[in-house]
Amino acid sequence: MTTKPEYYIVEASALPEVFVKVAEAKRLLSTGEAATVNEATRMTDISRSAFYKYRDSVMPFQNMMNGRIITFQLLLHDQPGMLSEILTIFADRKANIMTINSIVPTNGTAVVTISAETMDLTVELEELLRQLRVSPGVIKAEVLAG
Secondary structure, X not given: OOOOOOOOOOOHHHOOHHHHHHHHHHHHHHHOOOOOHHHHHHHHOOOHHHHHHHOOOOXXXXXXXXXXXXXXXXXXXXXXXXXXXXXXXXXXXXXXXXXXXXXXXXXXXXXXXEEEEOOOOOOOHHHHHHHHHOOOOEEEEEEEEO
């Protein structure tokens, strides 16, 4: 009987150093900066056994989300054109909108849930979130699921 794996999103600074180094070693291999596992582990100062132990379990959030449908939840000021501005942010960054759900605005705010396919994003997911968060009229923006 196999159990379904559980996933957590954890800020890198809270992780044991070996996890961050494994992710870096994987990046070095994928970009060609390191030609072999031996070279990547030497460059990141971890053992090969640590790399092999964690390589399938550790990956940066952006890599994990590439090509997936991500669900965003936004809390917006209830203003004319606000949703249009948000959708423009998604469109300009090549996020393919799959669904949009909005709750009837109350107390001058609206909760909007947007699911978008991220295969062709022109920015990293973290950058898309940052751009949403700093947009005028956005009170809160977060990833709900992916």
